[in-house]
Amino acid sequence: MTMANAELFQIRKEEAPLLPAPVSTTGVVGWMRANLFSSWSNTLLTLVGLLLAYWLIAPFIRFAFIDAVWTGDNRAACAPQDGGHVGACWAYVKAYFPQFIYGRYPVAEVWRVNVVFALFAALLIPLAIPSVPFKRTNAVLFLVAFPVVAYFLLTGLIVNGRVILPIVETSVWGGLLVTLVIAVTGIVASLPLGVLLALGRRSQMPVVRLVSVIFIEFWRGVPLITVLFMSSVMLPLFLPEGVTFNKLLRVLIGVTLFSAAYMAEVVRGGLQAIPKGQYEGAMALGLRYWQMMGLIILPQALKLVIPGIVNTFIGLFKDTTLVLIVGMFDLLGQIQSSFSDPTWSSPTQGHTGYLFAGMVFWIFCFGMSRYSIFMEKRLNTGHKR
Template identity: 60%
Template sequence: MPMSENPVSYVRKELVPEKPAPVDIHGPVHWMKENLFSSIPNTILTLIGIYLIYLLFPPLIKFSLIDAVWHGQDRTACIDNDGACWAYVRAYFSQFVYGRYPVEEIWRVNIVFVVGIIGLVPALMPTLPFKRENVLFMLIVFPVMTFILLTGGNLSFENYLVEYTILFAIVLGLAALVSKATHSPMKAILLVLGGIGIAAAVIFGIMSIDFGLVPVETAQWGGFLVTLVIAITGIVASLPLGIALALGRRSKMPVVRLVSIIFIEFWRGVPLITVLFMSSVVLPLFLPEGVNFDKLLRALIGVALFSAAYMAEVVRGGLQAIPKGQYEGADALGLTFWQSTGLIIMPQALKLVIPGIVNTFIGLFKDTTLVLIIGLFDLLGQVQTSFTDPTWSTPTTSHTGYLFAAIVFWVFCFSMSRYSIFMENRLHTGHKR
């Protein structure tokens, strides 16, 4: 067939309108088929889950919302009701938050809460500027400010304590400066310890200043205040200590590696309840006569060391997951040990173990309830103490108190979990499919 001398070509001048995706590929029906009813076992488990939700949620909603009592002056408002007695929670809310902290000084706790939120929210938002300054404020300035506000400051340190701290920092700094090795790990360690010593001396001097605040002993603290103090202190202290212990356990120096292994295995092999008992009861027996530490401070140290041992193993797992080529690439670039660790190895390792790190934080936050056994009344301890008040003694008082504590813990733990998922999705750079 001869080809036409004038071939005709067709060029589309208008776009074809988009068509909706097929129902069997996208949408809620497709998601349910893929995730809830993809197989017979999955379908059975889905139906069992729906049945359990049907059994549990309606009574819980009925108890906590529908039949609940929201207003009242004493137990008479809830005595003849089967729902939650939220009027009791409203009456005790101040004690649940502040414990036995003096009422006229509660403004100091409120300032700590407000400043903490103002400093923490920008630090958790990756896109905001001045990130380094914000983090330094939260790690250095805010803890000192919190300590002075909550305790009143004006602490009497022995002169030799500050003098020995300064002398210790100067000796370490001079030892690092005269070290022959230019970039040795030991020189870096000496410089860091010297800086810590100088910072400690400055902090001791600030804490000894009289700011005109009424002293408040930690025995008067309680409620959610104690829960936050223990949890935040443990979280902030455990991460850097865990990183140091993880690096020490992988160190090529036998002494450092042995000390790190002994520390980690000892603290991981002892229950936290035992650690708290040791810090509260046994430790004072080994101190010189007339020397004693605050009970809350001893608990903070014990919790921080305990959680640091678990954090070290989480970080070590991340370090072992880094391919050998990353270390070889850092060596090929001529980076020192600390440069390669801080710029290449550690960021990747921490990124890989974000779920494990946050899981440790969540476990630590919930473990703060164990301090009740040594006489420190956290949120749960304060709730349990309120049950002895005959003014609010009803059949539903204990159920309401435990439900309130469960809601508070769930909100904080769930928030930490969701934030970890957000950071994990933001930081992953191709290791996921």
């Protein structure tokens, strides 16, 4: 090679630096090109979806925030002025907020409800975070100590004729307090009962299996409204003379038994998904029935049916609104009862009240749903999303 030709070539002695990927394939632009505008059909669907979202969301934003009334002392603040448009009456929600949370609970004793809420959050949050230590102690406090403390705080305490905490009848409870009491009690009690019913339905003992099947099919065969009527009206007829349950306790029993029947079928689906080899391996190790179920089978089965379990919990939480038909004023019932107050009667009062209820229920249900997804990923159930 001559000197003239060598000057025409250059031999690289170092690796060329890596160039960044094109902007059109990374970041937000790249995600949009790959997921929203990858073809003409996807582009068309994206544009149609954006148009529908604008038609649906824009009026909601306008009603809930832009045209909303945030301050006021009565319905005059939320009345249309000079033919104008008025949005949500949040001033009405602010005025009734204590009743929406506590119902007719005595104002001087509201601190007891706040303490219960604070204890509930203080015990539930660390229990739900996997990295927090002392899980067993936390679980015992939440499942054993907390219900006892909450019961005496909410209902009152009298020791040897001395009033430690004034008695507050459950008939004056209402609002979010009643919703959470029914939902949390139903959730905590229905899961272990549902597990026992699922095991009973798969039992080799005919009597146990028959009783479990009858129980499950009976409660699944009637609507929750009927169950609430039965627990509120008919349950006292089957009790011994002199034995009475207050209305809240009757509702708690009915909701728990109803939810447990559905929970049993969810858990049974998980038990049937476990390969037979797991049962045989556990028996080969010499494990007894309850050891096999507690250490080998149930941990795997419950992990597989986390979505179904949480779905049942969400349905139970929303079904608490049905207690209004037996005279208990939960969050939705308290909102509906406020409509009879002429002080805040306005064209948007009903819309605002139901919007507030919907937002509260959505926050709780969405939180349970997201935590369910988190636990699925952490436990690595093998199902990719």
